[in-house]
Amino acid sequence: MQLGEKIRLLRKRAGISQKDFAEQLGITRRALVYYENGQRFPREAGLIDKIAGFFNVSSDFLTDDSESIAMTKEEIFLEEAKAEDKLRGKSEAKKFIETTKCLFAGGELSEEDKDALFEVLTEIYFDSKKKAKKYGVRKNKGSKNTPTD
Amino acid sequence: MEFILREAERLIQKHKTRNPFEIADCLNINVLYRPLGKLKGIYIYTRRSRYICINNDLDSPARRLVCAHEIGHDRFHRHLAKMNPQAQELISYDMSSKPEREANVFAAEILLPDDEVIRLINDAEMNFFRAARELYVPPELMDFKFQILKSRGYRLEAPLNATGDFLKK
Numbered sequence: 001m002q003l004g005e006k007i008r009l010l011r012k013r014a015g016i017s018q019k020d021f022a023e024q025l026g027i028t029r030r031a032l033v034y035y036e037n038g039q040r041f042p043r044e045a046g047l048i049d050k051i052a053g054f055f056n057v058s059s060d061f062l063t064d065d066s067e068s069i070a071m072t073k074e075e076i077f078l079e080e081a082k083a084e085d086k087l088r089g090k091s092e093a094k095k096f097i098e099t100t101k102c103l104f105a106g107g108e109l110s111e112e113d114k115d116a117l118f119e120v121l122t123e124i125y126f127d128s129k130k131k132a133k134k135y136g137v138r139k140n141k142g143s144k145n146t147p148t149d
Numbered sequence: 150m151e152f153i154l155r156e157a158e159r160l161i162q163k164h165k166t167r168n169p170f171e172i173a174d175c176l177n178i179n180v181l182y183r184p185l186g187k188l189k190g191i192y193i194y195t196r197r198s199r200y201i202c203i204n205n206d207l208d209s210p211a212r213r214l215v216c217a218h219e220i221g222h223d224r225f226h227r228h229l230a231k232m233n234p235q236a237q238e239l240i241s242y243d244m245s246s247k248p249e250r251e252a253n254v255f256a257a258e259i260l261l262p263d264d265e266v267i268r269l270i271n272d273a274e275m276n277f278f279r280a281a282r283e284l285y286v287p288p289e290l291m292d293f294k295f296q297i298l299k300s301r302g303y304r305l306e307a308p309l310n311a312t313g314d315f316l317k318k
Contacts, residue, residue, distance in 0.1 A: 109188075116185050117186070119183070120185065120202050124193055127198070
């Protein structure tokens with residue numbers, strides 16, 4: 001896992017925006033975007049240490065590509081949804097995850113059950129999307145469905 | 150109660166089968182078998198596609214029952230199963246007992262033909278539990294069927310009083 005990916009993942013987990021994070025580090029947001037996308041590597045002295053310090057990890061861990069962060073099912077799902085639908089994937093996937101969280105809020109499910117259920121729901125998410133693509137959208141009630149492509 | 154029986158009757162007549170898997174197929178519901186841990190089955194409605202997911206640990210009589218039960222949700226509670234945060238607290242296993250009861254009444258009506266049940270309980274050899282075993286359903290579902298038959302004017306004594314959540318056991 002590359003440095004940029006690790007920075008992005010840790011930043012997201014900390015729930016902080018690119019703008020705010022860049023401010024904290026004393027760099028521009030543009031620079032941070034380059035780092036996260038892996039287009040550039042932080043050359044500034046001490047910047048990597050600063051980032052590592054912010055997240056409480058070692059700078060070696062950040063710079064060593066063989067070191068990875070284990071992603072949660074949710075994070076993996078978000079990545080997949082984003083890759084699958086660049087336009088709306090992210091917001092739809094977020095909504096979906098919110099719903100699953102509500103589903104789990106009943107409190108009767110063990111961790112294992114939640115895992116199993118999340119797996120199924122993820123599958124259904126992509127499947128229903130495929131089907132919706134295939135059959136097009138209903139413009140208004142009563143009209144015939146027309147394929148979009 | 151009445152509207153549930155009417156709907157069950159209508160489906161059986163229309164598709165000429167009591168097999169819940171065939172009915173689900175006719176209704177364009179996608180049926181999946183997946184590991185679900187302790188959950189027996191779940192009904193999901195998202196992007197105008199409907200899914201019944203059945204726990205793949207279950208044996209075939211149980212699968213049949215869960216499938217019929219979830220079709221009941223599809224018929225009467227689709228609006229409750231929408232995948233959106235607004236409909237949050239209303240998903241299948243988390244529902245109050247009313248939708249569950251309705252789905253069970255529906256399943257009982259689909260899986261248990263009147264004449265079969267009457268024939269079995271008129272048999273001197275039979276008791277309630279054996280009749281249920283004979284028809285591959287749990288006694289609780291038989292109890293729902295008894296309640297239906299009573300509402301149609303049959304005089305029966307049922308040893309149980311099943312509630313909406315017996316599937317949870």
